[in-house]
Amino acid sequence: MLKLIKVTLLGTALVWAMASLPAMAQSGAVISQSEIDSARITRIYMGQSRELIAVNQQEGSAVRQAFEANVIGRSAEQIKAHWSRLLFTGRAAELRQVESDEAVLEYVRSNPGTIGYISDASKADDLNILLEF
Amino acid sequence: MQRVFKLGLLSGLMLAGSAAHANIEWSGFANIGAGFTTGSDEQAFGYEDSVDFKPDTLFALQGRAQLADDLSITTQLMSRGEDNFDLGVEWAYLQYQLNEAWTINAGKLRLPLYNYSDSLDVAYSYHWLRTPQAVYRVPFDNFTGASVQHNAFLGDSMLSTQFIVGNFNDSVEVADSQAETDLENLVGVSSSLNYHSWTVRGGFFYSSDVSVELQTPEFNGLMMQLSGADFASLADDLRVDEREGTFASIGLNFDNFDWVFASEYTELEVQDSFLAKQRSFYASLGKRFGSWMPHVTYAGTRDQQADFALATLPEPLAQGVQQLTSSTTQRSNMTSLGLRYDVRAGVAFKFDVTHVDDKALDTRSNVVSFSVQTVF
Numbered sequence: 142m143l144k145l146i147k148v149t150l151l152g153t154a155l156v157w158a159m160a161s162l163p164a165m166a167q168s169g170a171v172i173s174q175s176e177i178d179s180a181r182i183t184r185i186y187m188g189q190s191r192e193l194i195a196v197n198q199q200e201g202s203a204v205r206q207a208f209e210a211n212v213i214g215r216s217a218e219q220i221k222a223h224w225s226r227l228l229f230t231g232r233a234a235e236l237r238q239v240e241s242d243e244a245v246l247e248y249v250r251s252n253p254g255t256i257g258y259i260s261d262a263s264k265a266d267d268l269n270i271l272l273e274f
Numbered sequence: 275m276q277r278v279f280k281l282g283l284l285s286g287l288m289l290a291g292s293a294a295h296a297n298i299e300w301s302g303f304a305n306i307g308a309g310f311t312t313g314s315d316e317q318a319f320g321y322e323d324s325v326d327f328k329p330d331t332l333f334a335l336q337g338r339a340q341l342a343d344d345l346s347i348t349t350q351l352m353s354r355g356e357d358n359f360d361l362g363v364e365w366a367y368l369q370y371q372l373n374e375a376w377t378i379n380a381g382k383l384r385l386p387l388y389n390y391s392d393s394l395d396v397a398y399s400y401h402w403l404r405t406p407q408a409v410y411r412v413p414f415d416n417f418t419g420a421s422v423q424h425n426a427f428l429g430d431s432m433l434s435t436q437f438i439v440g441n442f443n444d445s446v447e448v449a450d451s452q453a454e455t456d457l458e459n460l461v462g463v464s465s466s467l468n469y470h471s472w473t474v475r476g477g478f479f480y481s482s483d484v485s486v487e488l489q490t491p492e493f494n495g496l497m498m499q500l501s502g503a504d505f506a507s508l509a510d511d512l513r514v515d516e517r518e519g520t521f522a523s524i525g526l527n528f529d530n531f532d533w534v535f536a537s538e539y540t541e542l543e544v545q546d547s548f549l550a551k552q553r554s555f556y557a558s559l560g561k562r563f564g565s566w567m568p569h570v571t572y573a574g575t576r577d578q579q580a581d582f583a584l585a586t587l588p589e590p591l592a593q594g595v596q597q598l599t600s601s602t603t604q605r606s607n608m609t610s611l612g613l614r615y616d617v618r619a620g621v622a623f624k625f626d627v628t629h630v631d632d633k634a635l636d637t638r639s640n641v642v643s644f645s646v647q648t649v650f
Contacts, residue, residue: 189425189432191374200619215531218565218616225620225649226399228301229336230392231348231369231379232423235299 169207170262171272172246174253179272183213185256187223188233193256196248197236204242204260211274212258297340302650304333305397307404309643316639318630319407320356328355330404330645332395334364344371352395364395365416377423385417386436386464389475389525389538398647401534401569401614403626406556408573408608409538412521413446417460431469438462438479448549449601451490457519458483464523471530475538477523484519484544496594503591508582512598514547534560534569548595550577550603560614567614575604577634605633621648 171182173193184190186197198205200217209220227233239245242264245257249268259265262273307330309321316322320329334352341347345368352364367381384392388410393399404410419440426433442457462479500509525538535558542552553576560569580599584592610628617623624645631638 184427184432190427217619218622219531221619221649222399222622225303225396226393229303229334229350229396229399229649230384231338231346231367232392234338234340234346235301 167261167263168273169204169211169258169260170265170270171208171212171256171258171274172249172265172268173256173271174249174268175256176269177256177271182256182272186213186236187220188227188236191233193254194252195236196245196255196257197238198245198258199238199240204258207260207274208258212272299338299340300335301338302333302335303396303398303648304650305330305395305645305647307331307643307645309641312640312642316637316641318628318639318641319404319643321641321643328358330397330643331355333359334395336365345369375425378420379423380420382416382418383421383438383440384415385442385479386421386438386462387412387477387479387521388523388540389466389473389527389536391415396649397624397645398620398622398649401536401560401567402558402571402610402612403624403643403645403647406538406558406571406573406608406610408575408606409540409554409556411552411554411575411604412542413448414442414444414455417442417457419460431467433465433467435463435465438464441481448486448488449490449493449598451488453489454487456483456485457481458516462521471528473525473527473529475523475525475527477521479521481519483516484514485516486514486544486547486549488514492594493598496591496598499591499594503588505587505591508587508595511546511582512548512595514544514549517545517547519544532562534558534562534567548580548598548602550579550599552577552604556608560612565616567616569612569614571608571610571612573608573610575606577603577605579603600634603634607631607633620650621646623647 175193177193181190181192185193185195206217209215209217213220228235239248242259242261245259246264249255249257262270308325308327309330310325311318311321311323314323332352332354334350336348336350338346338348347368348365349363350365351361353359353361363382365382365384367379367383370378372378386392390400390405394405394415397404417440419438421436421438424435439461441460444455445452446455459482462477464477466473466475497509521542523538523540528535537557539555556571556573558569558571560567582595584595608628608630610626612624612626615623624647626643628641
């Protein structure tokens, strides 16, 4: 009896997990041709390091909001204030901004030493996934 | 010479712009502020009791031309309300990126005296409506020369150091009047260490020859009277003529994107002159609630009046010297309550009430100000 309950529960859990898989949001990914420690991603996107050249997505886009909230851990306003300080003091140049995952993929694939992020990790193919978010 | 240099940089920027206009980036920022004092005889931060827009209003446009991967030219054109919106070249410099760690700048640059010197005009980048005026009171912001910037990562911390060398020459406000001011052989270093939410910063600056040519009738009259009464050496001692000057600052900041704490202490001294030894401080605490950020700041000045042996001086002359040295001596406390509201990324609305208790003049005033600050 106990065994039956366990099996039923397990089976239910499995079915539930499988059923919900397609419904789960696809996860975003930080991608590059290079391998770096994920802790350095924040430094690069906060303009403190140029060990890789970063490419950004459009301001206000869902993927950028998710990246900024989950990877950088700060709000768009806070990041804007931080960057305004860097830009107007010549400490960093504005990051290149492109319009889609495809444009990020194309840029990162054709330029070694660059880093980008996309909304769908499964599109990364041959590129290194440094972090999923 | 400076003008030729500026023009050279400007035309260089234009040339770079026309040759490769894809490589030129324009950005800008603006502060539109309004304020007033609450009492009819009160004056503070450039405000009086009728609403004024000039003291905290400015517009700036910055152009950056990337000449090569490691070489760029930047100019910043600015129109300040306090200068009747005359358009001026705030910065103009050539930047060479030696490698990942070292950057060299040359031209007309911001003097990094304070923690917020670099972004002083980009008020959007900090929580205050204006930086604490008790501390941010050196009457010039820029110099002509070169700076070397170094960034080092040590584990989780970042050490950022800037060395500067150059000079300064312009007319600035000293003792409530314009004075031709000259700083020769200006050298300095400022360094900040950032570890997670904490930043400590220190700076030290030195000029071998500081000269301030105060030309008020009172000052000239006193100098003539002293010389005429056989106190010419005292007159020479009072003058700021090729004196050594030092400026030192320390600061501690905390920002975990929830709570913000900022503090600085500064000392400015020009040896053997009528200028007071300036000592200033502030401490500020703020907390973010979504787009809202209320904050409170306490700041003060504790200047030391220049001391001269006046016992042998005739009474009116002693009084004149006393008046001169006390005119540059500030003793005040300033308490500010402020609110920042982020309208959206790139636009902030700010409100500030500051109570100024001037102990040297024995006056008290309240300044109320509003501002919309933006970057674009």
